Amino acid sequence: MYKTIIIEDEQRIREALSIMLEMTAPNSIQIIGYAESASEAVKLIDRLKPDLVFMDIMLTDGTGFDVLKQITFNSFHLIFTTAYEQHAINAFKYSAIDYLLKPIDPEELKTAVERITLLEEKVLEKQQLNELQQNLTRTPDRIILPTQEAMYVVKLDQIIRCETSGSYTTFFLTDGRKIMVSKPLKNYEDLLEPPMFFRVHQSHLINVNSIVSYSREGMVQMIDKSAVPISRGKKEHFFKLMKDEI
Incomplete structure (x- = not known):
């Protein structure tokens, strides 16, 4: 079972994602916590040490990048959830970082969860995150x-x-x-x-x-x-x- 945290500032999306995970991956996902702000997310991740985190990029008091810079525990799989347009979606692809586009499709969610089971490394390279941040503000080269x-x-x-x-x-x-x-x-x-x-x-x-x-x-x-x-x-x-x- 993957101990999972959902970081999302919209309650309806948190609830919808929880229900979809229970439906699509009941035997592999155990939701152990929720956060709706960057400050809450940092405390929750460091305290609960999850295996998997679903994280929105834009939060009430900062961004997902702020969370990743402040946490001390980072040995987990990360899937960003985003409502960005196509240009930004390409930024994720160029940076080789997993994401789900809102509104989240149950089949895409199921595929994303299945994909992480094939990955051994849980830690995102800082290089990837730096590239993603830059790619979100420019045409990727x-x-x-x-x-x-x-x-x-x-x-x-x-x-x-x-x-x-x-x-x-x-x-x-x-x-x-x-x-x-x-x-x-x-x-x-x-x-x-x-x-x-x-x-x-x-x-x-x-x-x-x-x-x-x-x-x-x-x-x-x-x-x-x-x-x-x-x-x-x-x-x-x-x-x-x-x-x-x-």
């Missing part, structure tokens, strides 16, 4: 790539291409590094979008700015000397994109 060894902060223009194999994706960078993450390419396709990036094939997504040449037969030469195929269904869109970029 960096992405966090979580691996078993470390959290890598990568500038978007450092990415030459991405190649997927099953549920894993390898990022090939301009400095020669290869970073493999345990997520399929689909997870990153919505973040690495045209005109800078283009998915030329089911297994390949490329940085258009890293193209050296391309052929009408359907091959793209990249600056790392790799040759990437363009699938038949992507050719017309790709050639149009390249024409528009010239």
